Amino acid sequence: MSAPQAFKTELIELLPSLRAFARSLAHNAAQADDLVQDTLVKALANVDRFEPGTNLRAWLFTILRNHYYSQLRKSKREVEDAEGRHAARIAVRPEQDGSVDLEDFKVAFAQLAPDHREVLTLVGASGCSYEEAAAICGCAVGTIKSRVNRARRKLSDILGLDDEESGGVVPEANLLQENASV
Amino acid sequence: MDTIVGSKPPHSGGNGKPPGKSSATHKSLITRNLKLAFGQVTSEKVPDRWLELLDQLDKNEDKKQ
Numbered sequence: 001m002s003a004p005q006a007f008k009t010e011l012i013e014l015l016p017s018l019r020a021f022a023r024s025l026a027h028n029a030a031q032a033d034d035l036v037q038d039t040l041v042k043a044l045a046n047v048d049r050f051e052p053g054t055n056l057r058a059w060l061f062t063i064l065r066n067h068y069y070s071q072l073r074k075s076k077r078e079v080e081d082a083e084g085r086h087a088a089r090i091a092v093r094p095e096q097d098g099s100v101d102l103e104d105f106k107v108a109f110a111q112l113a114p115d116h117r118e119v120l121t122l123v124g125a126s127g128c129s130y131e132e133a134a135a136i137c138g139c140a141v142g143t144i145k146s147r148v149n150r151a152r153r154k155l156s157d158i159l160g161l162d163d164e165e166s167g168g169v170v171p172e173a174n175l176l177q178e179n180a181s182v
Numbered sequence: 183m184d185t186i187v188g189s190k191p192p193h194s195g196g197n198g199k200p201p202g203k204s205s206a207t208h209k210s211l212i213t214r215n216l217k218l219a220f221g222q223v224t225s226e227k228v229p230d231r232w233l234e235l236l237d238q239l240d241k242n243e244d245k246k247q
Contacts, residue, residue: 008239015232016224023223033229040235047239105215124213125220156208 007047010056011040017126018060024121025068025114035071039064057128061136065118072114100159108158116151123148 018039022032042063043050050059100108109117115137122133123144130148134141 004239004242008236011236012228012233015228016226017220019226019228020220020223024220037232037235040232044235044238100211100215102215102218106219109216109219120212120216121220125216152209152212155212161208161211 004047007050007052007056011043011060014057014060017057018064021061021118021121021126022064022068024109024117024125025065035064035068038067042067055132055135058132058135061122061128062138065136068114100161105159108155111158112151112154115147116154119144119147120151120155 015036019032019036022035022039023029026032026035039060043060046063050056109120112120118137119133122128122136123130128136130141130144134144137144
């Protein structure tokens, strides 16, 4: 397989997780897909800068992240889409048994600051190491670790999880729910 | 599923307790839900327009040769 072909194959494999990362930042599915599209355009324009054998996922996630924050700075607002405003008005609380409905979880997650959403997605969901997340976010590993802890605490707080609560079992039916926005 | 609209959650710093470290249970719950939500998105079909965009790689390579 030629180098460009290998690059393309790996890139295609990474598209779903790139999309999920975009969704965690943008909330809105359409905006997230546009973010991925823009990232692909930038990646293709700069493909010569990518060193084969290095971490393509980190490279793509970094491009997407930089583009997202660049757009955010330009717009001077933090996700003012209807979903975001709606989410901000809704507080959630856990079920009696300490479990959390997945849709409630997403609403709570959407209320986190972008830097908290991104570290939780990178480390907690996409399987990035702390080192990889630090490279993507352009900060120290220690910063990522403390940010993850703060993000988890904040999320627990929004979800109204008490220290004494146990559980965490998400009903099986939630596995079938669609239209996720991480 | 319970949601409270327009009110603060019962444990948002107003209960007198310091913001303690997330318990292992909470960490596990959060991680599991994160993975579920992430998995939902990754299982969605990738738009054709992205794949078409990537076909440019082949075209560019053809031009070089």
